[in-house]
Amino acid sequence: xxxxxxxxxxxxxxxxxxxxxxxxxxxxxxxxxxxxxxxxxxxxxxxxxxxxxxxxxxxxxxxxxxxxxxxxxxxxxxxxxxxxxxxxxxxxxxxxxxxxxxxxxxxxxxxxxxxxxxxxxxxxxxxxxxxxxxxxxxxxxxxxxxxxxxxxxxxxxxxxxxxxxxxxxxxxxxxxxxxxxxxxxxxxxxxxxxxxxxxxxxxxxxxxxxxxxxxxxxxxxxxxxxxxxxxxxxxxxxxxxxxxxxxxxxxxxxxxxxxxxxxxxxxxxxxxxxxxxxxxxxxxxxxxxxxxxxxxxxxxxxxxxxxxxxxxxxxxxxxxxxxxxxxxxxxxxxxxxxxxxxxxxxxxxxxxxxxxxxxxxxxxxxxxxxxxxxxxxxxxxxxxxxxxxxxxxxxxxxxxxxxxxxxxxxxxxxxxxxxxxxxxxxxxxxxxxxxxxxxxxxxxxxxxxxxxxxxxxxxxxxxxxxxxxxxxxxxx
Amino acid sequence: xxxxxxxxxxxxxxxxxxxxxxxxxxxxxxxxxxxxxxxxxxxxxxxxxxxxxxxxxxxxxxxxxxxxxxxxxxxxxxxxxxxxxxxxxxxxxxxxxxxxxxxxxxxxxxxxxxxxxxxxxxxxxxxxxxxxxxxxxxxxxxxxxxxxxxxxxxxxxxxxxxxxxxxxxxxxxxxxxxxxxxxxxxxxxxxxxxxxxxxxxxxxxxxxxxxxxxxxxxxxxxxxxxxxxxxxxxxxxxxxxxxxxxxxxxxxxxxxxxxxxxxxxxxxxxxxxxxxxxxxxxxxxxxxxxxxxxxxxxxxxxxxxxxxxxxxxxxxxxxxxxxxxxxxxxxxxxxxxxxxxxxxxxxxxxxxxxxxxxxxxxxxxxxxxxxxxxxxxxxxxxxxxxxxxxxxxxxxxxxxxxxxxxxxxxxxxxxxxxxxxxxxx
Numbered sequence: 001x002x003x004x005x006x007x008x009x010x011x012x013x014x015x016x017x018x019x020x021x022x023x024x025x026x027x028x029x030x031x032x033x034x035x036x037x038x039x040x041x042x043x044x045x046x047x048x049x050x051x052x053x054x055x056x057x058x059x060x061x062x063x064x065x066x067x068x069x070x071x072x073x074x075x076x077x078x079x080x081x082x083x084x085x086x087x088x089x090x091x092x093x094x095x096x097x098x099x100x101x102x103x104x105x106x107x108x109x110x111x112x113x114x115x116x117x118x119x120x121x122x123x124x125x126x127x128x129x130x131x132x133x134x135x136x137x138x139x140x141x142x143x144x145x146x147x148x149x150x151x152x153x154x155x156x157x158x159x160x161x162x163x164x165x166x167x168x169x170x171x172x173x174x175x176x177x178x179x180x181x182x183x184x185x186x187x188x189x190x191x192x193x194x195x196x197x198x199x200x201x202x203x204x205x206x207x208x209x210x211x212x213x214x215x216x217x218x219x220x221x222x223x224x225x226x227x228x229x230x231x232x233x234x235x236x237x238x239x240x241x242x243x244x245x246x247x248x249x250x251x252x253x254x255x256x257x258x259x260x261x262x263x264x265x266x267x268x269x270x271x272x273x274x275x276x277x278x279x280x281x282x283x284x285x286x287x288x289x290x291x292x293x294x295x296x297x298x299x300x301x302x303x304x305x306x307x308x309x310x311x312x313x314x315x316x317x318x319x320x321x322x323x324x325x326x327x328x329x330x331x332x333x334x335x336x337x338x339x340x341x342x343x344x345x346x347x348x349x350x351x352x353x354x355x356x357x358x359x360x361x362x363x364x365x366x367x368x369x370x371x372x373x374x375x376x377x378x379x380x381x382x383x384x385x386x387x388x389x390x391x392x393x394x395x396x397x398x399x400x401x402x403x404x405x406x407x408x409x410x411x412x413x414x415x416x417x418x419x420x421x422x423x424x425x426x427x428x429x430x431x432x433x434x435x436x437x438x439x440x441x442x443x444x445x446x447x448x449x450x451x452x453x454x455x456x457x458x459x460x461x462x463x464x465x466x467x468x469x470x471x472x473x474x475x476x
Numbered sequence: 477x478x479x480x481x482x483x484x485x486x487x488x489x490x491x492x493x494x495x496x497x498x499x500x501x502x503x504x505x506x507x508x509x510x511x512x513x514x515x516x517x518x519x520x521x522x523x524x525x526x527x528x529x530x531x532x533x534x535x536x537x538x539x540x541x542x543x544x545x546x547x548x549x550x551x552x553x554x555x556x557x558x559x560x561x562x563x564x565x566x567x568x569x570x571x572x573x574x575x576x577x578x579x580x581x582x583x584x585x586x587x588x589x590x591x592x593x594x595x596x597x598x599x600x601x602x603x604x605x606x607x608x609x610x611x612x613x614x615x616x617x618x619x620x621x622x623x624x625x626x627x628x629x630x631x632x633x634x635x636x637x638x639x640x641x642x643x644x645x646x647x648x649x650x651x652x653x654x655x656x657x658x659x660x661x662x663x664x665x666x667x668x669x670x671x672x673x674x675x676x677x678x679x680x681x682x683x684x685x686x687x688x689x690x691x692x693x694x695x696x697x698x699x700x701x702x703x704x705x706x707x708x709x710x711x712x713x714x715x716x717x718x719x720x721x722x723x724x725x726x727x728x729x730x731x732x733x734x735x736x737x738x739x740x741x742x743x744x745x746x747x748x749x750x751x752x753x754x755x756x757x758x759x760x761x762x763x764x765x766x767x768x769x770x771x772x773x774x775x776x777x778x779x780x781x782x783x784x785x786x787x788x789x790x791x792x793x794x795x796x797x798x799x800x801x802x803x804x805x806x807x808x809x810x811x812x813x814x815x816x817x818x819x820x821x822x823x824x825x826x827x828x829x830x831x832x833x834x835x836x837x838x839x840x841x842x843x844x845x846x847x848x849x850x851x852x853x854x855x856x857x858x859x860x861x862x863x864x865x866x867x868x869x870x871x872x873x874x875x876x877x878x879x880x881x882x883x884x885x886x887x888x889x890x891x892x893x894x895x896x897x898x899x900x901x
Contacts, residue, residue, distance in 0.1 A: 346623050378608065413606050414637035441612030441639045 002137045006032045008342055009128065009141030010113075011120050012284075014041020016318030016331030017147030018104050023339035025111030032139055033108060034130055036119040040101045042149055042319075043328040046168040049100060051191055053093040054171060055359055058198035084199055086176045093171070122290040125311045143313045143342045146288065146301060147335065150281040150319035150326060155183070157243045163252040164244055164275045167192060177201055177273035181254045183241045185212035187358040189278035190224075194361050197231050204234040204270050206241050206256050213358065216421075217370050223362050223403045223423045231361075239268070247271040283320045296322050305348045307338050315341075325354055353419075353438035355431045362402035363427050367434045368419030371409045380412040384468025386460050388424045390475050393455040399425035406430070408444070408464040415443040420464070426457060433461055444469050478559025480529050481549045484516075493545045494518045496538045497680045501551075505533045513551060516544070517680045521811050522775065531555035541679035605638030613640040620645055650675060681776045692838040695754060697874045700833045703886050707849050708864045710896045717790075725791050730866065731769075731823060732794040734846060734889070736899050739765050739786045741888035742819060748885045749818050751839040752876050759841070759876050768817030768837055771801045779837055780804040781817040790900075821846060831869045841877050842885070845869035866893075 008024040010017045013035035021033040038045050064082035066073040108115050116137060118130035126144055130137045152166035160166055167188050180196050182189040185207035197203045205212065205228075212228070212235060213221055228235065239256045247253040255269045283300045293309040293316065294302045300322035307315045307323060315338045318324075318331025337347045355367040374381045388394040388404040404424020410417045420434040437447055444465050452462040466472040484494065494516035501513045507527045514525045531553030538544050553559075605611060611628040613621070617640055621628045624645075631648045633640035651672070678686055710733060718727050742749040742765055750761040765786045768779040780800035785793050803809040820837040821844050828848030836843050849866040856863075868889065872882035892899045 347619070348622060350618065411606065411609070411637075414609075416609075416612055416637045440614045441635075441637070443636050443639075445636065 001134060004032060004114075004137060004139045005141070006030045006114075006139065007142045008032070008145065008339070009034070009126075009139055009143070010145045010147055011128070012036075012041060012147035012149055012318075012320075013039040013104070013108075013115070014147060014149045014318065014331065015043040015328040016149070016335040017041065017145065018108060018335075019332040020145050020147060020317065020335035020339050021113035022107055022111040023336045024342065025108070025113040027339060027343040029339070029343060031111075031113040032116055032141070033113055034116045034118065034120040034128065034139070036117075038101050039104045039108070039115065040097070044100050044104065045097055046171060048328055050093050050097055050171040051167070051188075051195070052359060053096050054089070054195050055191065055361075057089055057092070058195040059361070061200075062198040084176060086199075087174050090172055090174065120287075122287065125291040125293070125314050143315070144291075145335070145338055145342075146291075146293070146309070146314065146316040146320055147318050147331065148284040148288070148320040149331075151284050152277070153280045153282050155241065155277055155279060158183075158241065158275070158277065160277070163273070164277060167276070167278055170274075170276050173274070179204070179251075179270075179272040179274075181206060181252075181270050181272040181275045183254070183275060183277045184279040185209075185235065185237075186215075186278060186280065187213060187360070189276065190228075190360045191358065192276060192278070193233060194228070194231065197233050198361070204236070204272065206236045206239055206254065206270075208238065208240055208259060210238050212237070213360075213364070216358075216364055216366065217372055219407070220364060220366070220370075220421055220423050223405075224360055224364060227360075227362055227402050234270075236268070241277075242267065244275055281319065281326060285320055305350065306341055307334050307349060308341075323349055325356065327354065327356065330354055351439070352441075353435050355435045357428045357431060359428065362404050362424045364421075364423045365428050365431045365434075366419070366421040367431055368417070368438045369409060370419055370421060371407070374409050374411075374418045379418060381409055381418065382412045382468055383410075384408045384464050384466070384470075384472070386464040386467050386472060386475055388427075388457075388460065390463070391457055391460050393457050393459070394424070394426075396455070397426065399427075399457065401425065406460050406464045408461075408468045410444050410468055415445060415469075417442050417444060417447070417465075420461070422460075430458060430461055433458060478555055478557055479534065480531055480553040480555045480559040482528050482551045482553065484544045484546050484548050484550045485525065486546050493543050494523070495680055495683075496540055496542050496544060497522055498540055499536055499538075501527075501533050501536070503533050503535060507531065507533060507553070517684070518811075521809060521814050522681060522807060524807070527553075529553055529555050541677055605633060611640055612637055617642055617645060624649060681778075685776055688838065689835055692835050696836055696838060698833065698836060698871045699874045699879060699882065700869060700871045701879070701883050701886055702831050702870075703868050703890055705866045705868060705890045705893050706854070706863050707866045707893055710893050711849065711864045713896045722791070726794045726798055728790065728794055730846065730849065731797060731821065732790045733893065733896065733899065734821065734844070735767055735782065735785050735793050735797070736790050737889050737892035738767065738819065738821070738844070740892055740899060741885050743786070744888055745881055745885040747877060747881055748842045748872075750841050750876070751818065752841050752873060753839060754875070762818040764818060766816050766818045768820035768840075769797055769801055770820060770822035770837075771804050773805045773807075775807070778804045778809070778814060779817060779820060780809055780813050781815065783816060819843070823847075828867075831867055834869060834871045836871055836873055841873040842882060843871050844886075844889070845871075 007029040008031040010021045010033040013033050017033055018039060021031050024031040043049060061082055061084060064078065067076050067078045068081045105115060116130050120128040120130055122128050127138065127140050130139065154160055158164050170192050176199055179202040182193045182203065182205045185205045189205065190212060193203045193205055211221060236256060238259050240259050242255040242257055245253050251271050251273055252275055253269050253271045254275050255267050257267050285295055285299045285301055291311060291314060293311050293314055296302055301309055301316035301320050303309055303316050303321045303323050307317050307321060309316050317334035317338055319326045324330040324334060334349055337349060340347050353368045358364040371381060371383050385405050385407045389400040394400045402425050404427055406420065406422035409419045417437055422430060447462060447465040448469060452459045463472050463474055467475060497515040497517045499514055501507055507513060509530050510526045512524045513527045516523055516525060533551060534554050535552045537550045544550050611633065613628055618628065626648065628640055631640050631644055634644050635641055714728055746761045749765060750759050752759045764784050766781050766783045767785050768781050771778050771780055782793060782796045782800060800809065800813050803813060817840065819840055819842060822834050823846040826848060830847065832845045834843045834845040847867040849864050851862050852865040853860050854863040854865065868886060870882060870886050
């Protein structure tokens with residue numbers, strides 16, 4: 001049995017782990033990164049990237065359908081309806097995933113970090129065993145970074161199987177299901193639900209709360225809710241999923257009931273080909289028991305603002321830790337930070353703003369405080385909005401059709417920007433400027449005094465800020 | 477009106493860059509031709525650069541501590557006439573003069589002049605941070621504060637909404653965090669704790685000195701040697717010469733005598749009057765005796781040089797020494813005045829002390845420290861007598877000067893000084 005020693009051992013090569021390893025390598029620390037599956041983690045292999053590939057394809061397919069309708073569209077028509085080959089689509093997506101996977105492996109190598117493929121089994125907090133029998137490797141480290149990530153939550157009464165699937169399987173279906181039921185109308189469920197709908201599936205969403213995407217406020221959700229309705233996605237709100245059974249025709253029947261209903265005879269159902277369960281993700285911390293790190297009641301590893309656990313020299317970052325949102329960019333930021341802390345730098349996790357994007361159609365983006373949150377925090381606020389319909393660039397790419405807008409919230413007394421949100425087609429690309437504005441402590445006047453390129457959708461940020469100051473140019 | 481761009485001039489032979497010591501003008505200042513505008517320091521000297529034109533400063537490049545390469549535009553002036561620079565953009569039109577140009581595109585319908593918005597509405601309303609809100613600052617400022625253990629909530633921000641800039645952080649660090657004074661159980665004391673610190677940038681001459689000292693001390697194995705000299709007779713001679721000195725001649729201190737003694741002694745010990753190029757391993761012995769005189773100035777330590785002391789009499793050497801040291805103190809020494817020494821004398825004057833371990837002025841191989849002369853009790857032939865005594869300290873580069881040679885040189889100097897007539901033979 002081989003024994004390796006290193007200064008930094010990273011568990012998990014997702015967007016948190018691989019960034020940690022690359023940065024540690026750059027800093028001259030001897031680094032080993034252990035990954036049980038493929039380098040890239042949930043983000044690259046079975047989450048962000050593959051879903052965005054399918055979303056893009058679905059939009060493409062949806063557009064072609066418009067051009068194939070009787071009079072065509074935009075003066076462009078195609079003779080017959082476009083056809084979808086699901087298996088080829090999945091292969092195309094896999095091509096992108098493989099490219100990124102190889103790219104990250106290459107980056108790790110260039111940074112001098114050693115990649116070990118296999119599941120890490122902790123012997124103690126600083127020692128792991130990878131592999132079995134005489135091929136097993138023991139790795140001893142001075143510092144350990146837990147970047148184990150998260151997994152989809154499974155509902156105990158309807159375990160994953162052939163027809164009850166998680167987001168992971170939904171991204172690799174060889175055949176397009178005719179009808180998909182989605183349990184959980186959060187961002188993952190809606191992104192995939194809308195994608196399946198655009199590709200031609202019938203989609204039914206079952207959600208326990210009284211609205212889809214309850215983390216966003218009503219005003220921001222509204223264009224999405226209308227769009228869902230227009231796309232003929234059925235939504236059942238305020239209901240609990242109760243389980244699945246085999247329907248008479250051999251398909252899968254999903255049972256659900258109004259959440260206040262005690263009478264089981266009032267059970268409703270929908271018969272579908274696949275049930276996609278997207279009720280959230282949980283930290284992948286089950287294997288961490290031998291390390292002795294403390295977990296909170298939901299299983300997240302407890303860390304401080306330096307991502308240090310209760311064990312000296314053991315850090316946790318990304319989805320597995322209780323600091324920051326479960327987002328790839330949070331994990332990457334924390335990973336880079338931890339590598340620098342190990343190298344002796346003084347760092348802490350203290351972002352002003354973490355951008356969040358939902359890639360539905362229309363997209364929803366938020367950074368900083370919403371008006372409700374700002375009021376609750378005691379800020380005296382002013383708000384300005386600007387519609388996509390008044391932006392030239394948005395019109396030329398039909399981005400205004402989903403009735404989107406952006407909304408700026410600032411303090412009334414000193415004009416510091418507290419948060420910016422937006423909903424609309426293609427709006428996600430605006431978030432870079434918004435986040436930078438918040439991190440730099442920008443005031444409304446800073447953005448108002450910045451020339452925004454014409455014709456771009458970024459002009460809406462300018463106009464939204466001017467509207468907040470009460471002097472928008474292109475809106476009445 | 478035109479723009480005159482002034483390039484960093486070539487300030488000395490082989491000088492390719494200079495470090496800004498001080499800008500004596502700021503943007504917006506009006507200057508006259510030949511007014512000093514910039515003080516730059518090279519490895520040879522600090523030079524004041526005069527303004528080339530009459531005009532108003534519109535931009536300057538670099539601040540104290542920055543290095544400016546020769547030939548780079550370092551300052552721009554707004555001048556009468558065309559100036560020398562192709563103006564990259566139109567000079568702002570004087571506000572008083574109305575623009576005579578016709579509007580290129582007359583608008584179809586005449587627009588009523590909009591009432592001017594009050595300027596107040598355009599600016600951020602509050603300068604101070606609203607109470608209860610977090611300090612505004614960029615990620616880079618926050619990281620610096622963390623590194624320096626500073627709580628940004630205690631830093632005064634000068635930006636809009638109290639936004640904290642790097643400069644604010646600098647000011648906070650320089651000012652020291654002012655904490656509330658602690659209550660004193662034993663009654664109040666007039667003395668308070670002082671917690672302030674002051675950061676002084678090691679730039680300019682100070683950095684050159686620092687680098688020079690480190691280069692000397694880390695590469696040269698110094699050995700130091702001390703001796704005392706009976707200057708009773710020399711003192712009589714000095715008093716006599718000063719009393720009878722020719723019209724206009726300078727008053728003689730001990731130094732010119734020591735310089736003259738060194739001319740004789742170094743002539744006999746040529747390995748001590750040399751420079752050692754330790755990269756190419758060559759010691760160059762000089763016939764010329766160019767004596768560096770370590771000189772304290774307001775700006776720091778300089779070593780002006782009295783060239784060819786071997787060709788001077790005592791009056792000339794005294795005069796030349798006074799000239800180069802005064803020029804150096806006044807900042808008027810030329811690059812030539814400050815280079816070419818083959819051996820250095822350092823004297824602390826009235827702070828003379830008993831002894832010191834002088835650091836060699838690299839690449840020279842030796843240095844002589846002179847301490848002040850005092851009447852002391854000395855034993856001569858079994859009797860205690862009062863003699864005027866002076867201590868000499870010396871340091872030598874032991875790589876190329878053996879202890880015997882260094883000691884011999886000092887003994888020679890001692891002998892000459894104790895029998896001053898021999899200096900002049």
